[in-house]
Amino acid sequence: MAGIEVTALHKRYPDGTVAVDHVDLSVRDGELFVMLGPSGCGKTTTLRAIAGLERQTTGDIRIGDTLVNDLPPAERDIAMVFQFYALYPHLRTRDNLAFPLRAEGLPRAEVRERVDEAARLMRLGPLLDRRPRRLSGGEQQRVALARALVRRPRAFLMDEPLTNLDAELRADMRTEIKHLQGELGTTMVYVTHDQVEAMSLGHRIAILNKGRVEQIGTPLEVYDRPASLFCAAFIGSPPMNLIEVEVADGKLRSKDGLVFTPPPGLPRDRRLVAGVRPEALEVTEPGAERSVPARLISAEWLGDEIIYVVDHGGRRDVRVRMPPTVRFAADAPVGLRHLGGTPAVYDVSTEELVA
Amino acid sequence: MAVSVDEAVGTRPARDRTPRARRFGGRGRAVLEVALLTVLAAVMLFPALWMIETSIKENRDVYAIPAKFFDFKVTMDHFKDVFVASGGGRSTLSDSFLNSVVVAGASTALATVLGVPAAWAYSRFAVKAKKDQLFFILSTRFMPPVVVVIPIFLMYRQVGLIDTKLGLILIYAAFNIPFTIWMMKGFVDEVPAEYEDAAMLDGYTRLQAFWRFTLPLLLPGIAATAVFALIFSWNEFVFAIFLTSSDSVRTAPPAIAGLIGGTTVDWGLVAAASVVFALPVLVFAYLVRRHLVAGVTLGAVRR
Numbered sequence: 001m002a003g004i005e006v007t008a009l010h011k012r013y014p015d016g017t018v019a020v021d022h023v024d025l026s027v028r029d030g031e032l033f034v035m036l037g038p039s040g041c042g043k044t045t046t047l048r049a050i051a052g053l054e055r056q057t058t059g060d061i062r063i064g065d066t067l068v069n070d071l072p073p074a075e076r077d078i079a080m081v082f083q084f085y086a087l088y089p090h091l092r093t094r095d096n097l098a099f100p101l102r103a104e105g106l107p108r109a110e111v112r113e114r115v116d117e118a119a120r121l122m123r124l125g126p127l128l129d130r131r132p133r134r135l136s137g138g139e140q141q142r143v144a145l146a147r148a149l150v151r152r153p154r155a156f157l158m159d160e161p162l163t164n165l166d167a168e169l170r171a172d173m174r175t176e177i178k179h180l181q182g183e184l185g186t187t188m189v190y191v192t193h194d195q196v197e198a199m200s201l202g203h204r205i206a207i208l209n210k211g212r213v214e215q216i217g218t219p220l221e222v223y224d225r226p227a228s229l230f231c232a233a234f235i236g237s238p239p240m241n242l243i244e245v246e247v248a249d250g251k252l253r254s255k256d257g258l259v260f261t262p263p264p265g266l267p268r269d270r271r272l273v274a275g276v277r278p279e280a281l282e283v284t285e286p287g288a289e290r291s292v293p294a295r296l297i298s299a300e301w302l303g304d305e306i307i308y309v310v311d312h313g314g315r316r317d318v319r320v321r322m323p324p325t326v327r328f329a330a331d332a333p334v335g336l337r338h339l340g341g342t343p344a345v346y347d348v349s350t351e352e353l354v355a
Numbered sequence: 356m357a358v359s360v361d362e363a364v365g366t367r368p369a370r371d372r373t374p375r376a377r378r379f380g381g382r383g384r385a386v387l388e389v390a391l392l393t394v395l396a397a398v399m400l401f402p403a404l405w406m407i408e409t410s411i412k413e414n415r416d417v418y419a420i421p422a423k424f425f426d427f428k429v430t431m432d433h434f435k436d437v438f439v440a441s442g443g444g445r446s447t448l449s450d451s452f453l454n455s456v457v458v459a460g461a462s463t464a465l466a467t468v469l470g471v472p473a474a475w476a477y478s479r480f481a482v483k484a485k486k487d488q489l490f491f492i493l494s495t496r497f498m499p500p501v502v503v504v505i506p507i508f509l510m511y512r513q514v515g516l517i518d519t520k521l522g523l524i525l526i527y528a529a530f531n532i533p534f535t536i537w538m539m540k541g542f543v544d545e546v547p548a549e550y551e552d553a554a555m556l557d558g559y560t561r562l563q564a565f566w567r568f569t570l571p572l573l574l575p576g577i578a579a580t581a582v583f584a585l586i587f588s589w590n591e592f593v594f595a596i597f598l599t600s601s602d603s604v605r606t607a608p609p610a611i612a613g614l615i616g617g618t619t620v621d622w623g624l625v626a627a628a629s630v631v632f633a634l635p636v637l638v639f640a641y642l643v644r645r646h647l648v649a650g651v652t653l654g655a656v657r658r
Contacts, residue, residue: 013481014481014482014483015481015482015483015484015485017481048552051552051556052555053552053555053556072555072560073552073555073556074555074556074557074558074559078556079556080552080553080556082549082552082553083549084547084549085549086547086549086550086552086553088550088553088554088568089572090571099557100556100557100558103557103558103559104558
């Protein structure tokens, strides 16, 4: 097992597209590290560079203490799981699992032992004699995971492994992957565009955008204090409300009367935006204490909660997360109230967190 | 999921549940349609039928007026004449058939060996100005081949390729390579690149990964592409007649055409030679018909 260090990674394709602009990552030994970002943000390219499937234009990659820049994928001692599983179609499950071990030239008895172990771990017993074509998507993915396991690599690389599964199965596999990683304690780098997956799996999350790292932090850090407006909009469903504010009388005030406690160390001379999570706001009866007048535009009943879309006279409508018991009629006049706490504050021009 | 090209062809369209009669607007219309299609088929197929019939008629029945459709004596003499010279030994026609086999086979093999790896490279790698390159490759097929016959003839005369099988093989391969690259690129695109990635992580080089994992999945596509190339080379007439002259080099199309002319034309022999000539490609096309459909409809079928 080993940590992974990526330093000043830059990847430019011959046709001129820059897939990765500048990425620094430090994945700790035994960590489940998630790279999250929209398509085209460079997360997969970064992963493929770590795997050795792409050669970076500049920058260094270290796995453990080894500089692996010039090593072919096979010599990096890593295993990768792909979005399309990439099980060899002409081989039965058993041989798919044994394949990387035979390629290494391990003795037959050990191959058998390791395959059985991985099959037990991923509960593949009844599937061992089937070909990939006869397996369901979930089963194929379990086989792909097992094929990564048998190698006992220093690190696992996962390239959107759950994207092709249906929602229910995806949740199950998520739990399974997390459990497995915890049990084996192997370093894992996991690429996804699904923020729920990232939040539920990762020890730490790196949010990438346009080939750069926007933020690295634990799921809670990333959720509570997104480092940029991009992260604020990307994490959370519905996303953070971004409300233009000004500093006046030691408070943050929006044009329409909402008042927030300012975080310490705010610069005064810049245009600011407060990032307020939907659950930090509350829809009240009109005229309630500390509330501003507003109007309900729509409501989304999700069963366990209601998302109210509220027009409070600001530039953008805000979204408010409420328990399902609190119900207001559509288009009714209501009040909007902040529940307290200090919001994250962003500079409009740099789009970065200022305090 | 694992994908093979066969799957792209295997699915049948959902059955149309509308009753026949209602779709066509009444039984009478259906009958009319079938009748018209039958007439059309008869007209289209008549030359082929007449060719087959002529090839098994005796000479006096061939020239009989009015023409005999059904009551003639069947003879295989013409087919014998195709292969055996009148004085015994092999006929020049059989030589030209052999030349056709050699030229078409070799040019197809050459186009496949060069075209498939090129298609793989265009499919897998980020190549500078890839689209322009592919367009340039395709553009060589835009012009009718006949317009380059004269320049090719002059060039071949300079390098001594006139009246050689090698010359024909090279020119046919040159025409087939762009086609092979384009058609094979479609097939390679359908095979997920992850197979190669996975194989590389398992310890193979990129070329080994291609050879051991991608290539076997491409075989149906290669077969379909090769048949198209083979048919082109087999049927090609213009270059064959311009670039070859001797009986020992000449391929079948100009050789058969050469039978017509002079004072008398042995139509029975012409027809028999044509039947023999048409058979191999028909058989090939039949064998790979499923994959031919896959090749023609490539891109139309989404997974």
